[in-house]
Amino acid sequence: MSKAAVSERLSARQRLLEAAGELFYEEGVNTVGIDRVIERAGVAKASLYNTFGSKDELIRAYLGAQHEARQARISAHLARHQDARARLLGVFDSMRENATRPGFRGCAFLRASAELKAGSAVKSVCDVSRGWLRGLFAGLAKEAGARDPEALAAQLVLLYDGAAVAAQMDGDMSAAERARALAGQLLDAAVS
């Protein structure tokens, strides 16, 4: 019955990550205190410190989960197409879908990073996710036959970030669309 018990009642770790995911993303990692997190998770404070050791580690785990969620969202879009060009543009479809989701508040890494004091270990998690995205773009650019995949990837990241900022700051949901159109133009120019 251990499996059943786990599926009935999620582990403290999972409940904490879920609660942290909502609160940290909505209100900021510094603004939300430990007490709010454990209250929403329905978990004792000692469980948090037994599981994660510190608030900083909880934040790292929260951002790690965000990274995996983004990977999953984008991968789902990539799997829809065989054509290399369509796969590359699918990343921007994923971003549009995410940005139009109710409760969207911008890029979790960007938001968290703005709250960190210089030299925080949390930043490395952001770096991993950003590195992954850049590498993904470079791979897709190569698949699509771009002359300089790395250069195109840097441009695509520029568009991706710009669209995320527009969605976050201006509530501009058409920014992902605009970035997608520009990405298509850049790709076409890079293969011709």
Place this chain on the structure above:
Amino acid sequence: MSKAAVSERLSARQRLLEAAGELFYEEGVNTVGIDRVIERAGVAKASLYNTFGSKDELIRAYLGAQHEARQARISAHLARHQDARARLLGVFDSMRENATRPGFRGCAFLRASAELKAGSAVKSVCDVSRGWLRGLFAGLAKEAGARDPEALAAQLVLLYDGAAVAAQMDGDMSAAERARALAGQLLDAAVS
């Protein structure tokens, strides 16, 4: 002598804005407490509350000053050129110059906005500055003869934001250069 006294020792308001400008930008508006600000400003706590009324108002004033500083930086670059195309690209020169400045930590509005709770009055200051930048791009795009200045302006803001994020998150100082090159391409395509 009142004028001289003022120039010898800055007013409490100016000293507070200066201290807030450094601390809020470096460590975040929520992270830095009132006590740190008044200590660096060399000012009594009552002076802060007499002058600004609340921390929230101090944050608004800080962002207002950031807006004026950005306007001044960009205007200085615009004044260097007569040619419409060069003026438009000068905005990206300004951003590169700013991003390579020691102590650069990204866009102040983006950073502050990430710390705000939903519905904060501080956001309106961000909106003003972003609206100004978009309007500036639209005007420059029109000057340069773009067919659809508003559409081009939206694309240029995308590049501008993307470069700011790359500089902030990756320490990528070439991002402004890359954005400038893309802006030139987009402008050329929009006037031909």
Place this chain on the structure above:
DNA sequence: CTTGCAGTATACAGATCTGTCTAGTATGGT
């Protein structure tokens, strides 16, 4: 001379923060 303004210094209230600690409970494996 007096009145008022701007500022200083400091104590305080009340809340909230992270993190530690003690003590107790439920459960499954051996």
Place this chain on the structure above:
DNA sequence: ACCATACTAGACAGATCTGTATACTGCAAG
């Protein structure tokens, strides 16, 4: 039956937060 594991409940320490209140100083204008 026993014990380890995982968890709960809650008090507590020590710091820090915003904002208010009190009492004082220096100065300039009328």
